[in-house]
Amino acid sequence: xxxxxxxxxxxTTQDIMWLFAIFLASLLGTAVSGLILKWGLTxxxxxGGAAQLAVSLGATVAYAGVVFAVFYALFPETKVALQxxxxxx
Numbered sequence: 001x002x003x004x005x006x007x008x009x010x011x012t013t014q015d016i017m018w019l020f021a022i023f024l025a026s027l028l029g030t031a032v033s034g035l036i037l038k039w040g041l042t043x044x045x046x047x048g049g050a051a052q053l054a055v056s057l058g059a060t061v062a063y064a065g066v067v068f069a070v071f072y073a074l075f076p077e078t079k080v081a082l083q084x085x086x087x088x089x
Contacts, residue, residue, distance in 0.1 A: 017074065025070040032066050033059040 011019075040055030072078050 021070055021074045024074075025067040028070065029063040029066040033063040036062050 036059040037055060040058060041052065044051040044055055072082075
């Protein structure tokens with residue numbers, strides 16, 4: 001417990017923000033993709049393997065979208081980096 005307390009006290013504000021962003025992104029991403037999987041497999045699960053694969057792919061894309069949205073909202077530098085990537089001449 002002593003090592004954990006030392007580690008926790010050594011965290012900077014930026015470190016805490018990163019840990020919060022990772023936690024929030026994983027929590028929301030899992031919830032969203034889980035809902036999509038539950039709904040999609042209930043609706044389209046009996047249509048075969050291709051339909052199940054498409055639902056799984058959709059859930060994965062939704063998870064990635066949630067992760068991107070969380071990091072885009074919490075870290076302004078993400079916006080600047082994305083603009084630099086997209087406007088690269």
